[in-house]
Amino acid sequence: MITVYAPPGAIVPKSKVKLVVAKIRDVTSYGMLCSESELNLSDESDGITELSLKKYGKSIGKSYFPKSNSNLIDLSITPNRPDCLGVRGIARDLAASGFGKLKDLKEKKIKSKNKQTVKVKINKEKGQACRSFGSCLITNVKNTESPKWLKDKLVSIGQKPISAIVDITNYVMLDINRPLHAYDADKIEKGIVVRNSKSGEEFTALDNKNYKLDDGMCVISDSKGVLGLGGIIGGTRSGTEFDTKNILLESAYFEPRSIRSTSKKLNLDTDAKFRFERGIDPLSIEDGLNKAALLIKEICGGEISKIDIQRIETGKIKTIKFDTNLFEKITGFKIPTKEILKILEDLGFKIKKEKKYLRLSIPTWRPDISQEIDIVEELVRITGYDKIKILDPIKERTKSTLTQSQKLFHFLQRAIASKGYLEAITWSFTDSNYNDHFKDKNKEIKIVNPISSDLGVLRNSIFSNLIMYMSKNLDRGFKDLSIFEIGPVFTGSNPGEQNTVVCGLSAGKKSRLSWIEKERNVDVFDVKRDVVQTLVEAGYNSDKFFIDSETPNYYHPGKSGRLFLNRGKDQIAAYFGEIHPNILKKIDIKTESLVGFEIFIDNLKLPKKTLKDQKTKFEVSDYQKSERDFAFIVNKEIKAQDLINAVSSVDQKLISNIKVFDVYEGENIPENQKSIAINVTIQSSEKTLNDNDLEKINNSIIKAVEDKTGAKIRS
């Protein structure tokens, strides 16, 4: 079959999306085959376009769409420049920048003796968003299709022609950014009232949807009820049709803030709303009516009435003082006053020169300008940003770049990576199903408007994401893998209720398929080493560490630990251990073993001294050292740490090292007991110890251990 292919770089006519080479469901995609709907050929969106072999058989590989003669310039207008939502505004800016000359449009004015007979009233009430309402009545029109010139103009910028009257209002809007609305005057019952809506009022808008209104929305109404939402959308009841005879043309000014809040509440986005919420020139009411009414008369015939304008407030022209010196102060370069005056005049400012400053009247189409800095911006953007000189920075540092805790962050990050962990960055939010496993005692923090339900909560622990991605990687066929992330976890939904955590996961085996070493599962002592080594590298003294087995419920209750930097147990430095087997089962993760850790950076007390102060006097002992082995029988619940503490308490000066070299339970050992063998290094910094001295220490060690732990020395 023959179809239409859109290569990377092509813009899909319907969605206006530019195609790029991208991965879709893990497969690299180079463009797409299009449906008729995507090509704007029809509404058929099932399957791809099928072209007739007869007609297109010879043009395979050629362009489906003929090249257009006219060039299309795509403009993206920043929200501060509503004036440039009309062709005239763009032309004015171009002319000020030196591209061509802005023509002075001598708009024809309506000359009529007929009165505008539809009564219009703006209710003076609190929060009234309509400041002025201009209108004119055109009678005995014949609404038709638009002439070709008008249709072509609208089509060329992607607008769909509807009928002459609608097209003309659109045309005027695009030309001078003046939204208009045309009512079928015969459908308005007893005049127009602009007022605040009452809760519960309803109307059907031109998008054929029914809207239920709150209190205080600005509506255009008649005696029967709501006709439309002012500045946002009209209603079907008074809409113009091809058989419409008499038209009431509206040209009004609505407050931007009110437009925005109403459209947000109703989730309604229209071209008129987009313009009004950015600010329409309040003085364009008459221009718009003149231009549109005369065009309607020209195309549809009919009689035009005088213009009627109702106001509850007369707009004042705003003025500001501008000190021309400010320009150089902000931009770093100078331009002559003559040039300043020319630019401002070209942009439509009226200038009065005072002694030390200029008094500027702001053009009514520029709601974005209210202070001196705004004038500087106008001047510098028209003059050209390329005129700004490059002032090279000075290489000078008066404050250290990183704080102590930032340094610690970077140190831990690289310390963990250097132990074989790949750094991952995952979302700060996660799937609540995963988060539930790891939230422990924290409360769930929901995002009100998540992009998808599986990213609906802020993570209480990094494990939730990490384990999900670990599982994905295991599914890719990698068996032995360590990953980590350093980043925020959240404890509440207020600013600051977050902690920085280094969290790692290690799966599978060590020495899998090794010819030289025996393979084994990763275990709690692997992660314990990674945690302890990292903390030691970061400058913490492992002799002071205190470890117990109280851990959150997502760890294996018997094979996990909690680490404090000291025996004071003030703040938890880290957890480490096997992930709870129930969790592994529930998320169906396929690995022999999964161990993890969390280091809580915010809980690590920063070293008081800098590196240069930490280096104390270098002192070593050259006196002979002796090593002694002891084996103790203890009750099972006694911890190795208790034994070590008991030994080191005997004489910290003489006992320089303690190693556990064997732990044994089983044969020859009474039930509920175990044997722990330790090796103790004894060395004095003052003399060589004689047999007598050593014997004394030996006895003290045995006594201390037996007294403190209830152990018995094994003979």
Place this chain on the structure above:
Amino acid sequence: MSDLKNIQNDYLTKLNNNLSLEEINQIKTELFGKNGLISSQFKNIGSIPESDRKKFASDLNQIKDELQNLITNKINEIESKKINEKLEKEKIDVTLPERSFVKGKIHPVSQTIDEISSIFSEIGFSVEEGPDIENEYNNFTALNTPDNHPARDMHDTFYLDENKETLLRTHTSPVQIRTMLKDKPPFKIIAPGRTYRSDSDQTHAPMFHQVEGLHIDKEINMGHLKGCLNYFIKEFFEVEKIKMRFRPSHFPFTEPSAEVDIGYEIKNGKIVIGEGDQWLEILGCGMVHPNVLKNVKVDPSKYQGYAFGIGIDRLAMLKYGINDLRAFFDCDYRWLNHFGFDPLDVPSNYRGLSR
């Protein structure tokens, strides 16, 4: 006299035979043992007439050295032969794999943040941070973006409460507010971190990274802004020259505002920054709006300066030729391993940003 000569000749001949280690040791004892032939000659020195004594002693020492050396050499020879024979049997296949090792990697975003910090450190910026959860005031209002302002539409915001009072920060700019409220001017900071927008497609991720820059002092103007960014971009891409273009734009919290493009070209399918006639937008910046300064109690008639915001992920993509933003957060082992950096590759000023 002849005694010595005889001993010398006898033993030189003996030692020249093919001897075992035991036999050599036997000879050694015969000569140098407690009552060995040479040892006993030394005891005789006293009984030699004074006139001959000197020569006798000299000859004896010479013979002793000669024999001793010969014996030592013989022993060494045999021992090294023995070791060599043993080594011959100990040959192993060194092409067998080494003991396994693991290599960790630093994520390209983290590496890029370190590079950025290193560059700005040189010109006196320090690093500030702010929370991921922000209040509506710091994220918008204080930054001259009032409620019901269309500029808010530029940010698709994640909210944490129905009243839209707390949110995930949509940019790093609220750190400007926090920094200026906390301290007194001058300010010269960068603030890298996570940012969030409820926007997700091929080129947008709901979470991404930005670095904010802020320099406020008495006479900081747009020339300084240009100089700072020019320096940064050159250093970051590690090129001698760059083409940079400032385009007028609009951000509510800066005025005048600009977007900055850099020149590039595609060479052999790879993007080359700094040459060519194509333009690429890489950041937004401007002079801090007086309203923002007023909001943080800084007097805009005394202090002024610039701010900028740069997408870190995008910088990393450009520098390291990564073409898919979503992959940054997909955590694919192969990707992390491929684009990650060795933890020992810490970017610094003296050794350069990258290898």
